[in-house]
Amino acid sequence: MSIIKAEGIFKTYNETSVPVHALNGVDLEINNGEFMAIVGPSGCGKTTLLNITGGLDLPDKGKIFIDGTNLGGLSSKELIDFRLHNIGFVFQASNLIPVLTVKENIEFIMMLQNRPKAERDGKVEELLNAVGIIGKADYKPGQLSGGQQQRVAVARALATNPRYIIADEPTANLDSASTRELLDLMAEMNEKYGTTFVFATHDQRVMDRAKRIVTLEDGKITGDKTISK
Amino acid sequence: MNTIFKIAWRNIWRSKKRTLLTVSAVFLAFVLALFMRSMQFGSYDLMIRASVNGTGDLQLHKSGYWENKGINESFYYNGTLTDSLRRIKGVKTIIPNLQTYALISYGKQTKGVLIKGIDVQAENRQINLSGKIVRGQYLSSGDNGTIIGDRLAKFLKADIGDSLVIMGQGYQGASAYALVPVRGIFHMPSPEMNNSLMYMSLVTTQNMVNPYAPGLLTGLSIFLNKSSDLNEIRSKIEKAAGDEYETVTWRTILSDMLQTIKADNISGQIMLMILYIIAAFGIFSTELMMVMEKRKQYAVMVAVGLQKKKLVLVSVLETLMVSIVGIAAGLLLAVPVLEYLNISPIPLKGAMAEMYLQFNIAPALPFSMEPHIFISQISIILCLSLLSSLYPAYYLYKLNILKTFRS
Numbered sequence: 001m002s003i004i005k006a007e008g009i010f011k012t013y014n015e016t017s018v019p020v021h022a023l024n025g026v027d028l029e030i031n032n033g034e035f036m037a038i039v040g041p042s043g044c045g046k047t048t049l050l051n052i053t054g055g056l057d058l059p060d061k062g063k064i065f066i067d068g069t070n071l072g073g074l075s076s077k078e079l080i081d082f083r084l085h086n087i088g089f090v091f092q093a094s095n096l097i098p099v100l101t102v103k104e105n106i107e108f109i110m111m112l113q114n115r116p117k118a119e120r121d122g123k124v125e126e127l128l129n130a131v132g133i134i135g136k137a138d139y140k141p142g143q144l145s146g147g148q149q150q151r152v153a154v155a156r157a158l159a160t161n162p163r164y165i166i167a168d169e170p171t172a173n174l175d176s177a178s179t180r181e182l183l184d185l186m187a188e189m190n191e192k193y194g195t196t197f198v199f200a201t202h203d204q205r206v207m208d209r210a211k212r213i214v215t216l217e218d219g220k221i222t223g224d225k226t227i228s229k
Numbered sequence: 230m231n232t233i234f235k236i237a238w239r240n241i242w243r244s245k246k247r248t249l250l251t252v253s254a255v256f257l258a259f260v261l262a263l264f265m266r267s268m269q270f271g272s273y274d275l276m277i278r279a280s281v282n283g284t285g286d287l288q289l290h291k292s293g294y295w296e297n298k299g300i301n302e303s304f305y306y307n308g309t310l311t312d313s314l315r316r317i318k319g320v321k322t323i324i325p326n327l328q329t330y331a332l333i334s335y336g337k338q339t340k341g342v343l344i345k346g347i348d349v350q351a352e353n354r355q356i357n358l359s360g361k362i363v364r365g366q367y368l369s370s371g372d373n374g375t376i377i378g379d380r381l382a383k384f385l386k387a388d389i390g391d392s393l394v395i396m397g398q399g400y401q402g403a404s405a406y407a408l409v410p411v412r413g414i415f416h417m418p419s420p421e422m423n424n425s426l427m428y429m430s431l432v433t434t435q436n437m438v439n440p441y442a443p444g445l446l447t448g449l450s451i452f453l454n455k456s457s458d459l460n461e462i463r464s465k466i467e468k469a470a471g472d473e474y475e476t477v478t479w480r481t482i483l484s485d486m487l488q489t490i491k492a493d494n495i496s497g498q499i500m501l502m503i504l505y506i507i508a509a510f511g512i513f514s515t516e517l518m519m520v521m522e523k524r525k526q527y528a529v530m531v532a533v534g535l536q537k538k539k540l541v542l543v544s545v546l547e548t549l550m551v552s553i554v555g556i557a558a559g560l561l562l563a564v565p566v567l568e569y570l571n572i573s574p575i576p577l578k579g580a581m582a583e584m585y586l587q588f589n590i591a592p593a594l595p596f597s598m599e600p601h602i603f604i605s606q607i608s609i610i611l612c613l614s615l616l617s618s619l620y621p622a623y624y625l626y627k628l629n630i631l632k633t634f635r636s
Contacts, residue, residue: 051631056532056630056631057631077536080531080534080535080536080537081534081536083532083533083534084533084534084535085534089529089532089533091529091532091634095525095526095529097236097526097529097530098243098526099235099236099239099240099243100232100235100236100239104232104235107232108232108530108533109533109534111231111232112232112533112534112535113534156533
């Protein structure tokens with residue numbers, strides 16, 4: 001059953017004197033529980049496609065549905081609310097809130113959802129255990145390594161049990177060991193919670209772990225391969 | 230909401246030095262403003278109290294007197310009325326007086342003056358007239374002499390023991406004449422008073438104005454226990470006195486002085502405005518820098534689901550928090566110091582002290598602790614903080630998260 005459906009997506013950026021056609025008619029369906037990578041050379045439109053499927057950006061033409069909701073029909077306020085309740089995000093640099101502790105960062109989205117404290121505390125403990133940083137709950141992000149920060153980012157993304165997490169180059173700033181650990185963690189979460197993960201990456205280590213690889217070139221899908229492992 | 234507060238509070242302390250600098254700017258502006266306003270309002274209050282001490286909190290006249298101020302708008306002393314006014318709760322003292330304008334001559338010199346017929350003892354208790362005598366002596370009860378200003382004496386070339394001729398308008402078309410010996414010469418802080426004012430006993434003045442039926446008054450000066458009861462007591466007095474009489478409060482009597490205070494107050498406000506603009510600019514630049522530095526953090530917060538209005542709230546709270554810390558520090562310093570200065574004003578020395586004494590005012594620099602001084606300064610700072618946070622808040626409201634990620 002598909003969780004995301006992109007139909008005839010076009011996106012052009014006019015921020016420079018020469019328009020950049022980032023996406024040129026992309027059709028894509030992502031199924032529930034997938035562990036998928038969008039790959040391709042720099043400038044091929046990976047991040048744009050990821051942003052559009054994550055509700056961070058809207059297409060100039062075409063439609064994007066998440067769980068049957070047409071994101072183009074939402075106001076910017078509704079779109080923020082939609083992201084809050086449906087999508088988890090892991091960014092290239094962890095982008096945690098530096099003034100909050102690890103625990104508070106994970107709790108942050110649940111607080112925005114007005115979840116009760118007891119529920120938040122239980123979930124934070126579960127996630128800290130799951131991502132292996134239980135002893136660092138009261139640390140500030142600046143006191144953690146890059147790999148640990150990305151683990152916290154994954155925990156934050158999972159905090160509200162989203163059905164779908166997008167991750168833009170999550171391993172870009174990590175060493176091999178941290179990359180392996182992070183990918184193990186996300187694969188485990190994918191297995192354990194059935195959460196759909198979509199990565200934009202050109203990291204071979206991520207591609208090696210993905211169960212489906214969509215290749216983009218010049219804003220078009222040129223390959224879509226499901227890998228049986 | 231708690232998290233929004235937490236983020237705002239921690240954000241401002243991420244760059245401690247910069248925040249402390251901004252807090253210092255707010256602190257300095259606030260403390261200076263408090264001292265300036267406290268001293269200004271303390272002085273105004275002192276000036277008003279000293280003047281009201283002479284004029285009374287309110288005066289009772291015959292209806293129409295305040296408009297014309299003529300001797301024909303005088304009235305006869307009415308013991309029943311005065312007694313009923315004295316019985317009104319809150320009335321402390323009532324002093325009768327009779328004022329008229331006349332020409333006075335000595336030798337070849339003649340001049341128009343204001344003659345104040347006073348209850349010699351009561352007036353002295355109220356404004357210490359005897360303390361202003363520089364030559365000769367003060368009047369005694371029922372005295373048929375006069376005391377005049379030193380400049381007037383110089384103009385007339387008159388001295389103690391010389392008799393002055395008074396010619397003026399009496400009651401209802403009669404002429405007023407008198408020959409009064411100079412008992413004393415006074416010096417007041419106001420040159421105008423020294424130049425054209427003379428005091429006589431009430432009885433002597435009444436006899437001069439209407440020798441056939443003495444007892445006229447132009448007004449009763451009424452002093453209250455508490456000035457704050459003025460309006461309430463005024464209506465009681467008006468009710469007791471009836472339509473034949475009118476009352477004027479010290480605000481009307483001292484309207485010229487209040488205008489001067491108002492003008493001085495405006496100049497103080499302009500000084501304050503300059504001070505606050507500098508502080509507000511400090512707050513604005515700090516907040517803008519904070520927003521620009523943290524825009525990526527803010528973009529992530531919006532990306533994961535924080536509504537922009539809450540982000541705007543973070544920014545506004547940051548600005549308010551910086552101001553509140555500055556205000557709190559300012560209050561911690563200013564309140565005890567101002568309270569001390571309010572109880573023990575700074576003593577004045579030399580010419581300044583002499584001038585105060587001549588006005589019958591204690592020679593000390595007074596500081597006011599009126600709550601409105603603190604409330605207004607705190608409100609101004611908080612309003613300026615809100616104004617300073619407008620542009621950063623607008624910037625955040627318009628924040629484009631993807632552009633911010635790319636930047």
